[in-house]
Amino acid sequence: MSPLLTLAKPYAGRLLLAGLLAAGTELAGLALLATATWLLVTAAGQPPLAALTVAIAAVRGFAVARGTLRYAERLTGHDAVLRLLASVRARIFAVLASDRRNPAVARYRTGDLLSRVVSDVEAVQDLLLRVVVPAAAAIVVGVGVVITAGVYAGPTAPVVAAGVLVAAVVLPLLGYAMVRRAGRLVAPLRAQVATEALDLTHGAAELAAAGATGAATDQARRSAARLATVESRLAGVGSALDAVGLLAAGLTAAGVVVVAGRAGVDGVATAVVAVAALVAVEVCLGVLAAARRFAELREPLARVTALLAGRAGEVAEPAAAGGVAEPAAAAAPAGPVSLTAAGLAAGYPGRAAPALAGVDLTLRPGSRVAVVGPSGAGKSTLLAVLAGLHPPAAGTVSVDGVAVDAYPVGQRHRLVGGLFAEAHVFHATVRANLLLGRPEATVAELDRAVAVAGLTEWLARQPAGYDTVVGEDGAQLSGGERQRLALARAVLADPAVWLLDEPTEGLAPAAADRVLAGVLAAAGPARSVVVVTHRLPGLAGFDEVLVVEAGRVAQRGRAADLVTTPGWYADQYAAQQLAAAGYPSPASP
Ligand SMILES: Nc1ncnc2c1ncn2[C@@H]1O[C@H](COP(=O)(O)OP(=O)(O)OP(=O)(O)O)[C@@H](O)[C@H]1O
Numbered sequence: 089m090s091p092l093l094t095l096a097k098p099y100a101g102r103l104l105l106a107g108l109l110a111a112g113t114e115l116a117g118l119a120l121l122a123t124a125t126w127l128l129v130t131a132a133g134q135p136p137l138a139a140l141t142v143a144i145a146a147v148r149g150f151a152v153a154r155g156t157l158r159y160a161e162r163l164t165g166h167d168a169v170l171r172l173l174a175s176v177r178a179r180i181f182a183v184l185a186s187d188r189r190n191p192a193v194a195r196y197r198t199g200d201l202l203s204r205v206v207s208d209v210e211a212v213q214d215l216l217l218r219v220v221v222p223a224a225a226a227i228v229v230g231v232g233v234v235i236t237a238g239v240y241a242g243p244t245a246p247v248v249a250a251g252v253l254v255a256a257v258v259l260p261l262l263g264y265a266m267v268r269r270a271g272r273l274v275a276p277l278r279a280q281v282a283t284e285a286l287d288l289t290h291g292a293a294e295l296a297a298a299g300a301t302g303a304a305t306d307q308a309r310r311s312a313a314r315l316a317t318v319e320s321r322l323a324g325v326g327s328a329l330d331a332v333g334l335l336a337a338g339l340t341a342a343g344v345v346v347v348a349g350r351a352g353v354d355g356v357a358t359a360v361v362a363v364a365a366l367v368a369v370e371v372c373l374g375v376l377a378a379a380r381r382f383a384e385l386r387e388p389l390a391r392v393t394a395l396l397a398g399r400a401g402e403v404a405e406p407a408a409a410g411g412v413a414e415p416a417a418a419a420a421p422a423g424p425v426s427l428t429a430a431g432l433a434a435g436y437p438g439r440a441a442p443a444l445a446g447v448d449l450t451l452r453p454g455s456r457v458a459v460v461g462p463s464g465a466g467k468s469t470l471l472a473v474l475a476g477l478h479p480p481a482a483g484t485v486s487v488d489g490v491a492v493d494a495y496p497v498g499q500r501h502r503l504v505g506g507l508f509a510e511a512h513v514f515h516a517t518v519r520a521n522l523l524l525g526r527p528e529a530t531v532a533e534l535d536r537a538v539a540v541a542g543l544t545e546w547l548a549r550q551p552a553g554y555d556t557v558v559g560e561d562g563a564q565l566s567g568g569e570r571q572r573l574a575l576a577r578a579v580l581a582d583p584a585v586w587l588l589d590e591p592t593e594g595l596a597p598a599a600a601d602r603v604l605a606g607v608l609a610a611a612g613p614a615r616s617v618v619v620v621t622h623r624l625p626g627l628a629g630f631d632e633v634l635v636v637e638a639g640r641v642a643q644r645g646r647a648a649d650l651v652t653t654p655g656w657y658a659d660q661y662a663a664q665q666l667a668a669a670g671y672p673s674p675a676s677p
Contacts, residue, residue: 091179091393091396091397092176092212092389092392092393092396095172095175095176095179095396096172098171098175099168099169099171099172102164102165102167102168102171103165103168103169103216103220103221105164106161106164106165106168106221107220107221107224107225109157109160109161109164109165110161110165110221110222110224110225111224111225111228111229112153112157112161113154113157113158113161113225114225114226114228114229114371115228115229115232116150116153116154116157117150117154117367117371118229118232118233118364118367118368118371119146119150120147120150120151120154121363121364121367122360122363122364122367123143123146123147123150124147125359125360125363126143126356126359126360127140127143127144127147129355129356129359129360130143130356161221165216165217165221166217168216169212169213169216169217170213172212172216173209173212173213176209176212176392176396177209179396180205180209180392180395180396183395183396184205184395204391205395207388208388208389208391208392208395209392210388211385211388211389211392212389212392214381214385215382215385215389218377218378218381219378219381219382219385220378222374222375222377222378223374223375223378223379225371225374226256226371226372226373226374226375226378227256227372227375229368229371229372230252230255230256230368230369230371230372231252232368233248233252233364233365233367233368234248234249234252234368236361236364237344237361237364237365240357240360240361241344241348241351241353241354241357241358241361242351243347243348243350243351243353244343244344244347244348244351244353244358244361244365246347247340247343247344247347247365248340248344248361248364248365248368250340250343251336251337251339251340251343251365251368251369251372252340252368252369252372254333254336254369255333255336255337255369255370255372255373255375255376256372256375257375259329259332259333259336259373259375259376260375260376260378260379260380261379262329263326263329263376263377263379263380263383264379264380264382264383265383266322266325266326266329266380266383267379267380267383267384268383268386270318270322271383271384271387273318273322274315274318274319274322277311277314277315277318278315280311280315281308281311281312281315284304284307284308284311285308287304287308288304288305288308291304326380329376330373330376333369333370333373333376334370334373336369337365337366337369337370337373338366340365340366340369341362341363341365341366341369342362344358344361344362344365345358345362348361348362421487421488421503421584423584423614424453424454424584424614424615425453425487425488425503425584425585425616426450426451426452426453426487426488426489426616427449427450427451427474427485427486427487427504427585427616428449428450428451428484428485428486428487428489429447429448429449429450429473429474429483429484429485429486430448430483430484431446431447431448431482431483431484432444432446432447432448432449432470432473432474432480432482432483432484432485433445433446433447433480433481433482433483434466434469434470434472434473434478434479434480434481435481441638441639442481442639443466443469443639444466444469444470444473444480444639445639445640446640446641447470447483447634447636447640447641448641449474449618449634451585451616451618452616453584453613453614453615453616454612454613454614454615454616455616455617455631455632456608456616456617456619456629456630456631456632457616457617457618457619457630457631457632457633457634458618458619458620458621458627458630458632458633458634458647459471459618459619459620459621459633459634459636460620460621460622460624460627460633460634460635460636460657460660461634461635461636461637461642461656462637462656465636465637465638465639466636466638466639466640467589467620467636468508468509468589468620469639470620470636471506471508471509471587471589471618471620472508472509473485474504474585474587474618475504475505475506475508475587476492476493476500476504477508487503487504487584487585492504501525501581501583502583502584503583503584503585504583504584504585504587505525505578505581505583505585505586505587506578506581506583506585506586506587506588506589506618507571507574507575507577507578507587507588507589507591508587508589509589509590511570511571511574511577511578511589512574513558513565513570513573513574514558515557515558515559516557516558517552517554517555517556517557517558518547518550518553518554518555518556518558518573519534519554519555521558521573521577522534522537522538522554522573522576522577522580523580524577524581525577525578525580525581525582526580526581526582529580533580534554534580536579536610537576537577537579537580537610538576539606540575540576540579540603540606540607540610541572541573541575541576541579541603541606541607542572542595542599542602542603542606543569543572543573543576546569546572558570558573566594567593567594568593568594568595570594571590571591571592571593571594571595572595572603575588575591575592575603575607578591579607579610582615583615584614584615584616585615585616585617585618586607586611586615586616586617586618587618588607588617588618588619588620589620590620590621590622591603591604591607591619591621592604592621592623593622597623597668600623600626601623601625601626604619604621604623604626605626608629623664624647624657624660624661624664625661625664625665625668627647628647628648630646630647631646632644632645632646633645633646633647633650633657635650635655635656635657637656642655642656643655643656643657
C-alpha cells in the first residue's frame, strides 16, 4: 500500500479534516437525539419553560450543525479523494505507457485493460470515502459515548462498551471474513458466467453453424443459476449479520435501562444514555459496512498498488532515491540506426518449451530481412521481443550499441516499431487510428501512408473519408482492410527499424506483392525492415531470409540460395509455386 500512501500524503490534511467532520456530523446527530430525549423526559415533569429554553435552542443548533457538517464533510472528503484519484490515474497511465515488462503491467495488456484499470482505481475512492472516513467517525462516536456514559451514568458504561465492541469489532470481523469467503466462491463463478455470455454473443455465428447454440445456452443458464444460488445464500448470511447488529443496538439500550435501574441512576440520565447508546451502536455498525467494503476492495487495491509500484518514475518523475537503479537514459539517435539482437530467447507462462531460442540478428540501415517458417514457429514472438513488447528470457537487443531499455521510454517507438500480430484498430475515425503513430503528421503524409498500404481506393469510397468511424476493433472493415489500416499507421509512424508482422495478410497474392513492394520502397535506404510473411515468392530482393522452426533459426541466407537448399523453405516454396500454378498442394504453410 506504500505507493498509495506516498501519493495520498499531499492530501492527508484534507482527509483528516474530512474524518473529523464526519465524526462531528455523527456526534451532532447523537447530541441532537440525546438532547431531545432529555427535553422530552424533563418536560414530562412540567418544569418552568425557562429551564428548557437552552435545550430547545440546542436541539435546533444540533440539527443545523448536523446538516452543515455533513455537507462540509462530503465536500472536503470528495475534494481530497478526487485530487488523489487524479494523481493515481496519472501515475498508472505513466506506468502502463512506460513499463511493458513489469509483470503487473503485462497482466493488463488484454482487452479488458480499460474497464479493469478504471474500476480498480475507483477502489481507492471507495477505500477512503466508504471505509476509512466512516469507520474512523464511527469509532470516535463509539468511544465518545462510552466515556460519556462512564461520566454521567457510571454503571452503564460496560454495557455501552459491550454494544460498541460487538458493532465495531466482532460483527465487522465476521462481515470481513464472510465477504472474503464469498469472493472466493463467487469470483470464479462470475468469471465463468461472463466468459460463457461472451462466447454466446461473440461466437453466435460459429455456434449456430455448428448447431451448438442450444447446448451452449443451456450451459450458460446452468452457470447463471449456480451463481444466483450462491449469491442469494451469501446475501442471506449478510442480512443475518445486519439483523444481529440491530439486535445488538436494541439489547444495549435495554441493558443500559436495566443496569441503570438496578444501580439507582437518575431516570433522565438513564433515558439519555439509553438513547445515546442505541444511536452509538447503530453508528458503529458503519464499521461493519466498511469492513465488508474493505474485503471487496482488497484485490483491486492490491492490483493498483502493484501497478503503482511499477517504473512510473521513468517518465513521471526522477527515480526515487534508494529505488531500483535505472540504466542511464541515452538520447535516441535521430537518423538511421543499426539494431543488433544476440542470443535472444523467449517463452510464455505455462509453456514449457521456449517459443524462441538462440536468435542472433543484425540490421543495418537499409537492411531487408524476411522471417518465414511454419505456423507457431515463433516469428511473431521474435518481432515482439525485438520491439520490446515481450520480455526476452535471455539475450539482448541493442540499437547503435546501446541496449534498447537504456533509451528514454518516450523515444523508443521512434527507434523500433511497426505492425504486430493482431494489431488493434480503435473504435475511432480512420484519421485518429492513423495519427496514433505520429500525431503531428500532415494530410499529405496521411495520404502517402494510405497509398503505401493500398487503402486509397477504399478511403475514396467512404463518404466521410478520413472521418469514417471504423467500429469497435474495426468491425466495419474487412480483415484485409483492417490489416492495411494498421499497416498505414505503422508506415506513418516511420520508426528507424520497421517490424512488420504479416503486413499483407488477407490480401490476394497480386495485391500482397504490390503492397509489400510499396512498403519496402517507402521505407527507403535509411530504414531497416523485418517482415514476417507466409508468402515466399517475392523475397528475392531481401538481404536475408530467416527460416524459424520451433523457436530456432533453422536456415538463413538469401532466398535464391534457400530455394536450392533442402529444407522447409525449399519444400514450401515448391508447394506455393504449385499452388499458384493451380495444382492442389498437400503441404500447408
Ligand atoms: N500468449 C501466449 N501464451 C502462450 N503461448 C504462446 C503465446 N503466444 C504465442 N505462444 C506460443 O508460442 C509459439 C510461437 O508463437 P508465435 O505467435 O510467435 O508463432 P508464429 O510463428 O508467429 O505463428 P503464426 O505464423 O501462426 O503467426 C507458439 O507455439 C504459440 O502457441
